[in-house]
Amino acid sequence: MTEEQLSSPETWVNNISPKSYRLLIFRRYLYRALLLAAIASFFYGLAWNYSTRRYLKGFSDAIVPLQGLPEEKTEALLGWLREEPDRRGTFMERTNLRDPVGIVQDTRLLKVCGSASNAFVNLAEAAGLRTRRLLLLDASGGTKHVVVEVKWDERWVVVDPSFRSVFRDQSGRALTKEDLRNPEIFRDAISRIPNYKPTYTFDHTVHIHLTRIPLLGSFLRRALNFLFPQWEEVVNWGYFPENPSLWPILASLPLFLLGVFVRLIVRCYDREQLGSETFGMRRRLLETGRVFLHRSA
Numbered sequence: 502m503t504e505e506q507l508s509s510p511e512t513w514v515n516n517i518s519p520k521s522y523r524l525l526i527f528r529r530y531l532y533r534a535l536l537l538a539a540i541a542s543f544f545y546g547l548a549w550n551y552s553t554r555r556y557l558k559g560f561s562d563a564i565v566p567l568q569g570l571p572e573e574k575t576e577a578l579l580g581w582l583r584e585e586p587d588r589r590g591t592f593m594e595r596t597n598l599r600d601p602v603g604i605v606q607d608t609r610l611l612k613v614c615g616s617a618s619n620a621f622v623n624l625a626e627a628a629g630l631r632t633r634r635l636l637l638l639d640a641s642g643g644t645k646h647v648v649v650e651v652k653w654d655e656r657w658v659v660v661d662p663s664f665r666s667v668f669r670d671q672s673g674r675a676l677t678k679e680d681l682r683n684p685e686i687f688r689d690a691i692s693r694i695p696n697y698k699p700t701y702t703f704d705h706t707v708h709i710h711l712t713r714i715p716l717l718g719s720f721l722r723r724a725l726n727f728l729f730p731q732w733e734e735v736v737n738w739g740y741f742p743e744n745p746s747l748w749p750i751l752a753s754l755p756l757f758l759l760g761v762f763v764r765l766i767v768r769c770y771d772r773e774q775l776g777s778e779t780f781g782m783r784r785r786l787l788e789t790g791r792v793f794l795h796r797s798a
Contacts, residue, residue, distance in 0.1 A: 535760030546749030621662035634739030
């Protein structure tokens with residue numbers, strides 16, 4: 502079919518069935534819908550993230566000394582957790598358990614190791630501290646406890662937000678996860694943390710639980726450990742799981758790529774099956790639609 506023939510609505514209608522026309526319309530609106538969904542998801546995530554960051558910044562400024570050292574800021578956050586000011590206690594049933602804003606407003610969530618670590622990490626980041634979540638694993642690879650590493654000068658010291666404590670030795674020196682892998686140092690450190698469970702050891706630790714990825718998780722971790730032994734230390738991998746406001750932004754990328762892919766498929770179909778390029782297709786579809794409506798009237 503030549504371009505001159507396709508430019509005539511009557512010729513177009515005679516050479517395309519109603520079913521093919523509906524499929525063509527569907528494919529074209531599908532990629533447009535995907536691209537619009539990607540754009541909407543991206544800007545929704547930006548707005549959500551901005552409002553979350555702004556709230557947490559104001560919250561942390563009321564707790565943490567603005568010009569304090571990393572140790573002073575850390576102790577200020579732990580002091581706020583120890584005080585447990587009166588906050589609404591019925592929020593737990595309605596909030597996303599990873600939503601930073603909801604967590605800092607619910608006393609019960611601040612007693613759970615995962616959500617307490619979430620609150621500490623997000624408030625610490627808002628206060629200018631460098632932090633990263635640390636998962637303590639059992640022998641089977643499951644998570645038995647969650648703590649946080651905070652960078653003091655050049656050292657990543659371990660903090661337990663759910664127990665409101667910094668791990669320290671007899672001299673008061675803050676300890677790293679490497680220090681706490683020594684059984685004697687570990688036993689001595691937890692003797693100064695009331696009710697700390699001796700089973701929460703640091704023998705096996707990770708920053709992100711790749712084994713939760715179906716089928717590929719264990720293989721992916723082994724591959725990354727082999728190719729890039731320090732990959733977990735380079736990036737704060739726990740930041741994205743602990744910040745739901747970033748999820749729509751991340752979701753926008755596959756939506757956008759899928760929309761582009763569908764667009765390419767439609768374009769190839771036009772070229773191969775209909776013998777035309779996509780140039781001028783919108784006008785022909787509108788004209789054809791009017792012809793179909795006129796004939797069915």
